[in-house]
Amino acid sequence: MRSMVSYSKAAIGWWRQVLCSNCSLMFAHKIRVEYEDQGRRLPCPLKWLDSFSMRNFTNASVFDNTLPVDDGVMEIGTAVPIAELKAAMEDWFRRKSYLPKGSALIVAESPPRTDLSTA
Numbered sequence: 240m241r242s243m244v245s246y247s248k249a250a251i252g253w254w255r256q257v258l259c260s261n262c263s264l265m266f267a268h269k270i271r272v273e274y275e276d277q278g279r280r281l282p283c284p285l286k287w288l289d290s291f292s293m294r295n296f297t298n299a300s301v302f303d304n305t306l307p308v309d310d311g312v313m314e315i316g317t318a319v320p321i322a323e324l325k326a327a328m329e330d331w332f333r334r335k336s337y338l339p340k341g342s343a344l345i346v347a348e349s350p351p352r353t354d355l356s357t358a
Contacts, residue, residue, distance in 0.1 A: 269349040282311020
């Protein structure tokens with residue numbers, strides 16, 4: 240069972256450095272997680288992403304390979320299906336009343352990393 244402790248950006252950065260050799264393989268995809276509200280596209284706050292990644296909501300272990308990095312940014316494993324991730328995140332954000340009514344969640348893969356040796 241995952242801890243309900245919320246991690247700071249500094250703590251996440253520290254863990255990324257410690258696990259650097261594994262991160263480049265485990266968290267090989269960087270994605271943008273944004274929502275559209277009243278015609279504006281905004282990054283989902285780190286608090287939302289952390290909430291999704293820390294809970295045992297779907298009982299789908301494939302979502303264990305998600306790492307919130309910053310507002311609107313997550314790193315995910317190669318086995319994480321983006322369409323299913325988007326659907327699960329949108330459901331979770333609506334249950335938590337994070338997404339305003341009428342807002343749409345946008346999850347898209349960022350351009351591939353060219354240098355996997357740096358954190």
